[in-house]
Amino acid sequence: MPLLVMKFGGTSVANLDRIRRAAKRVGVEVAKGYDVIVIVSAMSGKTNELVGWVGETSPLYDAREYDAVVSSGENVTAGLMALTLQEMDVPARSWQGWQVPLKTNSAHSQARIEDIGTDNINAKFGEGMKVAVVAGFQGVSPEGRITTLGRGGSDTTAVAFAAAFGAERCDIYTDVDGVYTTDPRICEKARKLDKIAFEEMLELASLGAKVLQTRSVELAMRYKVKLRVLSSFEEQSDEAGTLVCDEEEIMESNVVNGVAYSRDEAKLTCLSVADRPGIAATIFGCLSDAGVNVDMIVQNISEDGRTDMTFSCPTDQVQRAEVALSAYKEKGELNYGELVADTGVAKISVVGIGMRSQSGVAAKMFKVLSDEGINIKVITTSEIKISVLVDRKYMELAVQALHDAFELDKAS
Amino acid sequence: MPLLVMKFGGTSVANLDRIRRAAKRVGVEVAKGYDVIVIVSAMSGKTNELVGWVGETSPLYDAREYDAVVSSGENVTAGLMALTLQEMDVPARSWQGWQVPLKTNSAHSQARIEDIGTDNINAKFGEGMKVAVVAGFQGVSPEGRITTLGRGGSDTTAVAFAAAFGAERCDIYTDVDGVYTTDPRICEKARKLDKIAFEEMLELASLGAKVLQTRSVELAMRYKVKLRVLSSFEEQSDEAGTLVCDEEEIMESNVVNGVAYSRDEAKLTCLSVADRPGIAATIFGCLSDAGVNVDMIVQNISEDGRTDMTFSCPTDQVQRAEVALSAYKEKGELNYGELVADTGVAKISVVGIGMRSQSGVAAKMFKVLSDEGINIKVITTSEIKISVLVDRKYMELAVQALHDAFELDKAS
Known part of the structure; x- marks a missing residue:
């Protein structure tokens, strides 16, 4: 069965209505015959609330406890997304990082992914599950403690899953409809790019274009994961958004792209x-x-x-x-x-x-x-x-x- | 090292100030020489919010996803409590149900405890940890999924830990200062009891005196766990609250106690x-x-x-x-x-x-x-x-x- 990874950021799952809208997008891909792994962020604002509580409690906090607290937002969204899909008669279940397991090193609050176990999720696909909803941004350390991957870590989670499961594509749903030649807020002639090379995206990401986390682009480049950035707020065609891909797939390119x-x-x-x-x-x-x-x-x-x-x-x-x-x-x-x-x-x-x-x-x-x-x-x-x-x-x-x-x- | 279990309900950890106040109570027991296992509920209102989201998403919800969502509130409090204790220089760490592990059957949303592993937590006590903060109300099923114990399940968690670890006493901190002869709201002559027998508490609990969950009293009776109910909002002496205990420990009793x-x-x-x-x-x-x-x-x-x-x-x-x-x-x-x-x-x-x-x-x-x-x-x-x-x-x-x-x- 071909497999897609779809990632929904905080604004795309900000409330129950938006979770339903995102679930409908997932349903469209399932109807096309895909098995889908959905990576979710916390509802927007939730992670900031949790981070605020930790900072107020303990300015020089123990990063292990920070991770235990802050990771909880994604667990909520994952469960709610699975329930929403089930209501649409799409067989789905939620997975937390330790259940997958997504193994990381012990660098709490900015852990690096070391391995993603595919057996548990693949076994459930084999039993008829169509969608695995995975809590983004989190994993489990060799000591069995919860880790988080740093801000924007859900993008990295999504790309890592796409690589581990050999996904056909990794779609990153966000609140913008793609990658632009520059910031439309300061240049009204800014144009959405249909395709952009990994290397270019990497430069743009690290230069402050906040569409994708830098590490996720690095990882996509290393494992040749086709990455698409698109809006969860618009009706989508297969050509929507911006495809971040190997430069060989881009026939002709401007000298300057951004x-x-x-x-x-x-x-x-x-x-x-x-x-x-x-x-x-x-x-x-x-x-x-x-x-x-x-x-x-x-x-x-x-x-x-x-x-x-x-x-x-x-x-x-x-x-x-x-x-x-x-x-x-x-x-x-x-x-x-x-x-x-x-x-x-x-x-x-x-x-x-x-x-x-x-x-x-x-x-x-x-x-x-x-x-x-x-x-x-x-x-x-x-x-x-x-x-x-x-x-x-x-x-x-x-x-x-x-x-x-x-x-x-x-x-x- | 003698060991105490202390449980704080939702109103006792409703915000960061109250968590600090609860942590101070824990600190007092640590200063007396106790190792302490703290069981925490979710901040008051949080569980209801999560339950509301689940019900709105899926009226006939999958109880496995309900558990994954609803258990997240306790994880937040556990982490924040551990951080608060660390700020007071009390060595502490948080534990989620699956990390302990607290093993339950697979009856999601009203699971029964089957076993509590003591090795992990005891190893950390051996390394100098003074307080293990455990997220109440939750466990892990044989299938590796998160389970919850039903409403009020944190009381049951506390008693089960007291039994498993051979605690000297299990203190249940709540928003009332003990068990009364009847409800003070409808009878102004109601008197706080210093002691009450397990059997009596069991009858009162199942009759709607909402101080303790019935199952927690059953469990305390079976394993002879001394249970004390007391207020987290008042300065406490060693004789505060109501002790729920074996009837042999009650010298003389009224014919009717409640x-x-x-x-x-x-x-x-x-x-x-x-x-x-x-x-x-x-x-x-x-x-x-x-x-x-x-x-x-x-x-x-x-x-x-x-x-x-x-x-x-x-x-x-x-x-x-x-x-x-x-x-x-x-x-x-x-x-x-x-x-x-x-x-x-x-x-x-x-x-x-x-x-x-x-x-x-x-x-x-x-x-x-x-x-x-x-x-x-x-x-x-x-x-x-x-x-x-x-x-x-x-x-x-x-x-x-x-x-x-x-x-x-x-x-x-």
């Missing part, structure tokens, strides 16, 4: 650092130990044995970075003149697998920004992405100008 | 039933199949081979009884003249283990009611209890008069 942005970035510069081997390791080891998520790194040309080291991080981590670096300076482990922080910047990126085979994308990007009078503060590039830091006040203008210049409103 | 009532009773009479062997089996087999909870049964003296059969049941089951009996009558399996229902009655009972050794209690009860002009409609008796049905309008008067006559306001 413009992403990240609003709350800060740029920090260590002035006049001694330019000797190991200095970068010292600085970024110090920041890593302090839990600062460093993104872009640029080192200026050395003069007189001194250099400037510039990096970016989220604005809310600036203070942590300052404290950590000055502690190292006081201990004499690091020698620099001054630490300058600019918390008024944003990151703009253009992404596209076509860049690999076409040059001139960077030059074009810089010219577009220059023509708009936007100064570029930092540049980094990867094989399929070019990112720049600019003053935050220019963020929307930069996105719109680049979207126009690369003609993202037109399909390839 | 007056109980049950408001929503109905009296039904099958008139002119053929008086032949097997007729009672037919009638009550029919009612049992229809799910009618028959309580009192009285058969009148037979005349001319015909008799009247009177029984009582909750008022909301009268219609079900009528439908079931007339169906039997139409099929010719039962022959009776008419079915007369009186839905305006209440049951009043006096309970006391002293009745075993002292006669005249029934006579006194009937005289007290007669003196107040209250007509008795049905009488049944057991070794330690006398129950009567009277018109509901006399219920409060009857309770007060009996409470006075047996001097229940005075300690023995």
Whole structure:
């Protein structure tokens, strides 16, 4: 029997009516002859409520208890979804992580999936069950305790099930109708993509396009799981939404497929650092130990044995970075003149697998920004992405100008 | 290490403040040198919310999914309680039913406990854990599915743990400060009992005194678990509340220790039933199949081979009884003249283990009611209890008069 995985996020199961609507979508696929594994999130708001209670009870909480509490929201939705399907005469039952079992490591609150047992669920498919409703976001540790996979973990659960069960496709139902060339809220010409390559989606996901959790895209790429993002609020055809797939399946692609942005970035510069081997390791080891998520790194040309080291991080981590670096300076482990922080910047990126085979994308990007009078503060590039830091006040203008210049409103 | 079981009901863990207050009570016992197993209910209102969702989703729900959904409330409280204790530097962790494991049969939504594994929890006590917080009301079936024990099941969980772990005592924290001679809301002279025998508590519990679930008292009696009922809202001494214990531990007892009532009773009479062997089996087999909870049964003296059969049941089951009996009558399996229902009655009972050794209690009860002009409609008796049905309008008067006559306001 061909098998589909369908994942419904929190807004798609926010109340009993929406659960019914989602169940009808599942029923359509069952009627086509599919066995279905449904992955559900908690009803929207529930996880935040539980997280709030844990934080209020214990600011530095035991992550094992956090997981025990926070995972309960998905259990409720899974049971209700199974009941809704049964009411529609679709044979269904719910599964919690430990019942599957979905085995993880012991890194509570951000556990990694190690194995998914397929025997229990396949046995029930063999007995006539048509739909297994699985509580997303949770698993069980080697010690037999409940673990959770981190925020957005239900996407990862869905892709992992699709890989383990060899699903034909993994459909992610959410509150948007697909992946866009950029955020429609700041660029009205934004266009929904019919297909996007895993690598591009990965860059867009990690750049702040919140449609899919980064890890789920990584996992889909590794196991070649066809991933579709679509809206649970619209009538669906088989071609709805955006298919995230191997680049071979995309016949022709624009050079640039998306413009992403990240609003709350800060740029920090260590002035006049001694330019000797190991200095970068010292600085970024110090920041890593302090839990600062460093993104872009640029080192200026050395003069007189001194250099400037510039990096970016989220604005809310600036203070942590300052404290950590000055502690190292006081201990004499690091020698620099001054630490300058600019918390008024944003990151703009253009992404596209076509860049690999076409040059001139960077030059074009810089010219577009220059023509708009936007100064570029930092540049980094990867094989399929070019990112720049600019003053935050220019963020929307930069996105719109680049979207126009690369003609993202037109399909390839 | 001596061990205590402490159970906190829904109102005692209704919010984070109350959980903190309950945790402080636990901390007091830990400071005295006890290892503690805490059994928690869901925060008050949560279980009703979940039950409501299940009923709305699927009126004739699959009890296995009902259990998966409804058990989640206790998991939340267990985790939050463990975190609260940890914040107080008391080593604690939470346990869900399947983790203990608390094994039950497969009678979903009203499962019976079959076994409680003590190895896992004892191993953690051995490692320095001082408090095991266990989610009440739930277990796991032989098929590995989550079961629940029926409403009030957390009391039963607590007693079962006390039996399995050989606890010194099982303290049930609730929103009343003990067991009373009768309901203080309808008799202001009602007095809190310091001690009550298991048998008496069992009669009072099944008669509608909602302090303890009947099954928990049965279990405590069978395994000789000392049970204490006390308030979580008052400062507690070691003598607080009411101790439910073996009658040998009660030195001197009143002949009558409690007056109980049950408001929503109905009296039904099958008139002119053929008086032949097997007729009672037919009638009550029919009612049992229809799910009618028959309580009192009285058969009148037979005349001319015909008799009247009177029984009582909750008022909301009268219609079900009528439908079931007339169906039997139409099929010719039962022959009776008419079915007369009186839905305006209440049951009043006096309970006391002293009745075993002292006669005249029934006579006194009937005289007290007669003196107040209250007509008795049905009488049944057991070794330690006398129950009567009277018109509901006399219920409060009857309770007060009996409470006075047996001097229940005075300690023995």
